[in-house]
Amino acid sequence: MPPGEPAAAGRIAVCSLSSRELLEPLSGLPDVAIVGTLMTANLGIEQLVRTIAHRPSIRGLVVCGRDSPRFLAGQSLVALFREGVDAEQRLIRGAAGYLPVLRGVALREVAQVRAQIELVDARGECDPAVLRRVIADLSARTASAPAPAVPDADDDTAGPGEGADGGPASTRPAFRRLRPGGRRVGISRALDGFVVIGLDLLARRIVLRHYDNDLTPRHEMTGVRAESMLLGLLSAGVVAEPAHAGYLGGELAKAETALRLGLPYVQDLPLRAPGRPAGARRPGPDREDTPTMGEAASSPYSLAEFLSALVAGLGVEGVELDPEVPLGIQLLVDSARMIELAILLEEELGLDLPADVDLRRASPLELYGALTG
16 A cells, blocks of 8 residues: 555545545545555555554544455455454455465554554545545544554464564564676576565665565565666576566566656556556557557457467466357456456557456457457
8 A cells, every 4th residue: 555645643544446546636635644555455455554553543544446356455455354364374354355365464463453443445436525525524533532452462363473562573484685686597497476576766776576376475676777686586596487587577677667767667567658547548559549448440360369369368278268258257267367368468469458447247259349340
């Protein structure tokens, strides 16, 4: 939950989910302490919990804006406050989002924040005027609220690797820092887990973190040059195969460009000019603009080739897709596959998808219609 500009006396936090346009109109309100978006049901929620836990003056949280149908971060956040976390597996109870696991935050912090905060579930509301009233009402209710009771150390809130005060113990997973640099060598081993890339704008550096598939931290690297960071990953043996090296090289180059030119950077999404909305069309090779959903244009792909690309993108080789039936009815695929499909459609086929599109409800023919008449 990247913060907006805080107000000095504010006691309300606002999470606008994927609705970035709400950050500016809500961040200057006197009742608001912090405003931010939320994109993922794991690392994003961990950051939100840590932020609120270190600001005990915050007593209310408004969850609003559009929830991503791919990640369902908002649903998972609301489930966290309503049902808590399974202490053994670290799963958010009742969460439907993609990989709703909280391994990087102390369970005592989760319990503290749940006791500290009154949550208002306003998912789907994007009208700043309505949200101002919701925030003012919540601020009035929490103005005289008593201090929250902090759970005792013997409550079922301290998970493996946490000390009696809920803080980190010596056995708690932690990042092992890597240094950028090295020389070009062959890549022969597979990458375990996944990599998250972001920007530290205050330090003006690229931040790369490597996690296991269960969200256990593995490595962390910061730098300013894509090439030296990729060479550092190769030298440390973190990168596995040419495909992963190519992907990381491309993402690090995008991050470096964004850092140098002051552009917003989001992993796996194209760089956009400042002020350009996420749904804006970007230049294509054969026409002035590439098509968005529901818009016709010429395409080098036949319908059969397009269906084959969908099958490959979803990892369901051997399946014959019905062009007229929504993907979610034909296939039971997890959120990770749908995210990979969205990247394929945008990056490889040139289709600009709305940020809140639910590909499960789209038929192959509808998607193909956005590329060809």
